[in-house]
Amino acid sequence: MNNIIKLSRKELYDKVWATPMIKLAKEFNLSDNGLRKICKNFDIPIPPVGYWQKIQYGKKVNQLPLSKKDEEREIKINVDVLKQNYSPEDSIRKLVTEKIRNNSSLILKVNDRLSKPDDIVVKTQSNLENKKMSNSYEKVKGTISTSRGLPSIIVSPKNVSRSLRILDNLIKNFKFLGYQVLLNDEGLKIVAYDDDDDMLVYIREKSNAIDTIDDRGWKSRDLIPNGKLAVKISRFGTSEFVDTDRSTVENQIEKILVKIETEFQEMAEKRRQWKIEREKQEELRLVEEAKQQLKDNExxxxxxxxxxxxxxxxxxxxxxxxxxxxxxxxxxxxxxxxxxxxxxxxxxxxxxxxxxxxxxxxxxxxxxxxxxxxx
Incomplete structure (x- = not known):
């Protein structure tokens, strides 16, 4: 069964320059090459190879203009609804989940106490213990935080032990999965495949805003820790895994590992696609260059x-x-x-x-x- 999506040249042009081709193609249940052909047939310019990478790294980019002629010309795209639910990312996530569950080396349950903690956890524990003895100012009142160059943790003293055990579990699992575990001024960084493909992992205690009145009668809103921990993963966006009434963070280790591994795998697949596209573009360039050389010689x-x-x-x-x-x-x-x-x-x-x-x-x-x- 097919549905027909109707849109103008201008509408498709705006979509192509707002969303990566591979991702946008899924909306129409097309391959990225199929969507490129449609753009070519309707004279719609598309972002060149490396365009989205430049945006991700904050580099300057140029958007090719759409010819004004026939801007409102209608484009019809047939969408096979029987295949619409297929997603390569879902396939990757499924494979990753099986991989995580079948890996006997992984520790999918957080221990009740620290046991042979990783060196990074030992340093972090020492740092937080010293912080307990001070009254340093924090944005969230009643919390303490690690110093720069250590895993970024901001929690109340009663959640320090939990945070360290979760951190130790994650670091050990990251290493079992073959990631590099590094420290920099931002905190704990895990690296996979190459130096450009990494994520930051940090732990926060959630907070609630409470209205308060000081001795002078001035009203203000303070952030107060509410006891719920969150593991956050930062890449180009941020994902978090939070304590809920049904499941604590300690019971979400598998989900965390699946999320991280899936993102790394998806990025690897995108790099592979980018490489194929670059090779295609280079092949076309060489062909055009050879044609031009023949013309010049003639x-x-x-x-x-x-x-x-x-x-x-x-x-x-x-x-x-x-x-x-x-x-x-x-x-x-x-x-x-x-x-x-x-x-x-x-x-x-x-x-x-x-x-x-x-x-x-x-x-x-x-x-x-x-x-x-x-x-």
Missing amino acids: LNKFIEFFNDAHRWKKFMILKEYFEYMKSENPKNLEWIQWAEKKLDWYNPAKNEFDSLLDQINRDTLENISKKERRF
Whole structure:
């Protein structure tokens, strides 16, 4: 069963430049190549390879304009509703979930106490214990936070132990999955596949806003921790896993790992698609470059042909003049020999070498550089 989506050239153009092709194609249940063909058929420019990567990294980009002609021309796209629910990302998530569940090395349950904690957790625990002894100001009242260069944790003292156990579990699982676990000024970073593909993981205690009145009668709103922990994953956006009435964060380790691994796998797939697209674009560029080279060579050959024809006509005038002078002065042998050599040099059918004229262009009779010499 098919549905038909109707939209104008301008509407499709706006969508193409607002959403990556691979993602937008799903709305129409098309492949990205199928959507590209539609854009090509309706003369709709699409973002070049690397456009969305530049946006992700905050680099300057240029949007190709849509020709004003037939902006409102209607485009009809047939959508097969029987296949509409298929999603490559769902397929990846399913495979990742099976992988996580079948990996016996993973620890999908958080221990009730720290056991042989990771070195990063040991440093974090020491740092938070020192913070307990101070009254440092925090945005959320009654919380403490880790120092820069350590996993970013902001919780109330009663949730420090839980946070450390969750952190230790995640770090160990990250390593089991083959990620690099690094620390920088932003906090805990996990890296997969290459240095450009990473995520930040941090822990926060949720808070509630409460109206308060100080001694002077001034009203204000304070943030107060509410005891619920959240593990947050930051990449280009932020995902979080929060304590709920049905499930604590400790019981969501599998979901956290599936989410992270799925995002890494999706990014790897997108890189693979980008590579294929770049290779296609490079292949097309080389083909176009080869075509242009043939055209340039053909034009150069014709220009040479054209110039030789004009030179031949002048050569015939010179030859006629030579024959006349030879008949008038047959005894002037020195000049006759000299003129014969110059005719052979100028004749486009011979192009004989003349050391005294080696820097002269035969077509224009002007001095030329060594690169332009014709022998």
